[in-house]
Amino acid sequence: MIESVIQLFSYPFFIRAFIVGILIALCAALLGVSLVLKRYAMIGDGLAHVGFGALSVALVMNWAPLYISIPVVIIAAFFLLQLSENSKIKGDAAIAVISSSALAIGIVVTSLATGMNIDVYNYMFGSILAVSKEDLQISIPLSIIVIILFIFFYQKIFAITFDENFAHAIGVKVKFYKIMLAVLTAITIVIGMRIMGTLLISSLIIFPALSSMRLFKSFRHVVISSAIISIVCFIFGIVLSYIFSTPAGASIVLTNLTCFLLFSLVAMLRGHATK
Amino acid sequence: MPILTCKNLSIAYQNKIALKQISFQIHTGDYTCIVGKNGAGKSSLLKGILGLVPIQSGNIIFDEGLKQTEIGYLPQQNHTQQNFPASVFEIVLSGCLNQRGWRPFYTKKEKEKALYNLELLEIIALKNTAFQELSGGQQQRVLMARALCATEKLLILDEPATGLDPIVMQKFYSLLEQLNQKQQLSILMISHDVHTAIKYADKILHLDHKMLFFGNTKDYVKSNIGKLFLKGEAL
Incomplete structure (x- = not known):
C-alpha cells in the first residue's frame, strides 16, 4: 500500500492536484472560521453553484474556464453578501434560488452541447484529473495571495467577525474587509471546485472551522487548528480516494466528517470530565 | 471647550425621522445620561455620533484632540x-x-x-x-x-446594565464613577433606569425624537418633564 502511495507521486497530474489541493484546503480553512461565525457559510455553497454555471458556459463556448468563472463568481459574491445584509429580503431563500438557477443553467447548457456529460459529473463531484498545468499556474499565486491577505489583515478580520459595530466605530473599514472576504472566498471556491466538486466544496470551508470550535475556545487557536485539520484531512482523503478508487471530493468530505465526529467526542468526554 | 458638540442633529431611516434637531455639548469629565422611553431615538443618537448610521442634517464636531474613531464604545449585549x-x-x-x-x-x-x-x-x-x-x-x-x-477621553455606553444582576450592576456603576472622577473620562450613557441616571450623572439628556431636556441633573429633577418621568408617567 505504501508503495502504491509513493507511486502516486510519480504522476504529474496527481502532484498538481496535491499542490493545488493543499493550498485550497488552507485558504478555505482560514476563511471558513470567519464565514461560519458570521453565518455566511451558505454563501460558499451558493458561490460554488454559480461557479458551476459559469464553468459550464465557458466550456461550451470554448473560453478559458478560470478566466470566466473567477470574475463571474466574484460578482456573485458581492451580490450574495448584499442579499444576506439586507434584512428585507429573505437572504437564505434568495441564495437557494440563485444557486439552483445557476446549477440548472450550467446543466442545460452542457447537455445542449453534446458529449459533455462526463465533464458535468466531474464538476459536480470533483476530480483530481481536472487540474491542468494552466490551472496550476493561476491557482498557486491566487491561493498565496489569499493566505498573505488573510495573515496581513488577521486582526481586523477578527474584530469584524467578533463585533462589526465596534470595529466600525473605531474606524475599521468594515465594508472593505467584508468585500475582501467575499472576493477571497469566491477565488478559493472557483479554484477548489475542480477537485472537490460543486456540491462538496463548501464543506471544505465549513468542516474544519466547526471541528476546531468543538475543542478550541480562542480565535487564534481555532484558526490554526482549522488550517491543520483541513490540510491533514485533504491528504488523507486524497490518498484514500486513490486506494479505494472513490471520488476525491467525497473522500475528503468523509475524512472531514470523521474528524468532526472525533473532535465532538473528545469535547463531550472533556465536558463530562470537568463536570 | 467641549470635546463633542452636536448641532441641530437629525437622523432618519428610510424617510422616517428618528431624531430631530438635537443640540448638546460634552466637556471633559462630564457624566451624561440619555433617558427617554423605548424607541425615542436614544440608540440612534449614539450610532450617529459613532458614525454607524448616516446623519441627515446638522453637525457633530469633535474637539480637544478627540477623534470620532477614538471613542470607547460599549454596545448592548449581543x-x-x-x-x-x-x-x-x-x-x-x-x-x-x-x-x-x-x-x-x-x-x-x-x-x-x-x-x-x-x-x-x-x-x-x-x-x-x-x-x-x-x-x-x-x-x-x-x-x-x-x-x-x-x-x-470619551466612553459611550448603550444600556450597559441590561441583563446584569443588581449586585454586579452596582459594582459596574461604581466602576464607571471611578473612571469618571479619577481619569477625567467623559461618559455618555443610555440608561433605561432614570433613577440610576439621576443618581450618578451630572447631566441629563431627555429624548423623545426631539430634545425634551438637556442640562444639569439638579435642574432636571426640578423640571416638569423630569418630575413626570421620574414618577413613571407616560409622556
Missing part, C-alpha cells in the same frame, strides 16, 4: 457573541485597532495598554479564559476593557 471562540486578551486587544493604520500586528505598547486595562478592571486573571465561559458581569468588564483601549 447574543451572537455568546458562543464565539475568543480569549479575553484577544477581545481587549482589538480595542487598540484604532491606533493602527495598515500595520498587521500589535506593538508591545498596545499589548501593555491592554494588560493595563485588564488590571484596572480586575480581570487580569481571566486573560486567557474563553469569553463564552465568563459570567455576564465578567463579559461586560471585558467589553469595557476593550472600550478603554480605544479611548482616553
